[in-house]
Amino acid sequence: MNEPEIRISDSPEALATDVAEHLLVALADAQAARRLPHVALTGGTIAETIHETVARLAGSSQVDWRKVAFWWGDERFVAPDSDDRNDRAARIGMLDRLDVDPALVHPVPSTEDAGSVAEAATIYGDLLRASGAGEFEVVMLGVGPDGHVASLFPGRPEIDVEDAIAVPVTDSPKPPPERVSLTLPALNHTRATWFVVSGEGKAEAVATALSGGDVPAARPHGTQETIWFLDEAAASQL
Numbered sequence: 001m002n003e004p005e006i007r008i009s010d011s012p013e014a015l016a017t018d019v020a021e022h023l024l025v026a027l028a029d030a031q032a033a034r035r036l037p038h039v040a041l042t043g044g045t046i047a048e049t050i051h052e053t054v055a056r057l058a059g060s061s062q063v064d065w066r067k068v069a070f071w072w073g074d075e076r077f078v079a080p081d082s083d084d085r086n087d088r089a090a091r092i093g094m095l096d097r098l099d100v101d102p103a104l105v106h107p108v109p110s111t112e113d114a115g116s117v118a119e120a121a122t123i124y125g126d127l128l129r130a131s132g133a134g135e136f137e138v139v140m141l142g143v144g145p146d147g148h149v150a151s152l153f154p155g156r157p158e159i160d161v162e163d164a165i166a167v168p169v170t171d172s173p174k175p176p177p178e179r180v181s182l183t184l185p186a187l188n189h190t191r192a193t194w195f196v197v198s199g200e201g202k203a204e205a206v207a208t209a210l211s212g213g214d215v216p217a218a219r220p221h222g223t224q225e226t227i228w229f230l231d232e233a234a235a236s237q238l
C-alpha cells in the first residue's frame with residue numbers, strides 16, 4: 001500500500017486552494033489519458049470551501065466539465081431540498097457554476113426517491129455497479145472528530161461490510177440519523193484517496209489515523225496515491 005502524503009497548509013482557505021488545484025490537474029490528466037474521471041465528493045464544511053474554490057479556479061484549467069462524473073461517498077437520507085443534503089451543497093457551491101453534464105451527476109436517492117434508507121443504499125450501489133465506472137479517479141473524504149469518514153463511524157458495523165457497495169446507516173452519531181455510505185471496499189476502489197481536514201477539533205483523529213489507530217479514517221487508501229490535505233490546526237498533533 002502506498003505511503004500517505006501529508007500536505008499542510010497554513011489556513012483552511014489555503015488547504016481548499018491546494019485541494020482545488022490538485023483536483024483540476026487530476027481531472028485534466030485523466031482526460032488527457034482518455035479516461036472519464038469519476039469523482040466521489042464528500043460532505044462537510046471544508047468540502048464546501050473546496051467546492052467554491054474549484055468553481056473559482058476552474059476557468060484557468062483545461063478540464064472539460066461535460067466529461068466528469070460526480071458521485072458522493074455518503075449522503076444524508078433526507079428530502080432533496082434539505083440543507084442537510086451533501087449534493088445540494090455541492091451543486092450550490094460548485095456544480096451549478098460549472099458546465100457539467102447532468103447525466104453524469106449521480107446523487108444518492110433522497111426520501112422522495114426511495115421508500116427507506118436501505119432501499120436508497122441498494123439503488124445507489126446498483127447504480128454505481130451498472131455505471132461501469134471502474135476505479136474512481138479521486139475519492140475525497142472529510143474526517144470527523146471521532147475519526148469517521150463518509151458515514152462509516154467508529155464502533156459501528158458498517159465499517160466492516162465488504163459484500164456491498166453502499167450501506168444504510170441509521171441512528172448515526174452525527175445528525176441527521178439516516179444516511180447512505182459507500183463501504184470501505186467501494187471507497188478504496190479509487191486511484192486517489194484525498195482526506196480533507198481542517199481545524200483543531202480533528203487533530204487527534206488525524207494523529208490517530210496516521211499512526212494506524214483503530215479509527216475508520218485509518219482504513220481508506222488509493223491504488224495510486226493517498227494524500228492528507230491538512231491545515232496547521234488539524235496537523236497540530238502530528
Ligand SMILES: O=C(O)[C@H](O)[C@@H](O)[C@H](O)[C@H](O)COP(=O)(O)O
Binds near residue numbers: 042046086142
Ligand atoms: O455527510 C457527512 O457528514 C460527511 O460526509 C462527513 O463524513 C464529514 O465529511 C465529516 O463529518 C467532516 O465534516 P466537517 O468538515 O463539517 O467537520
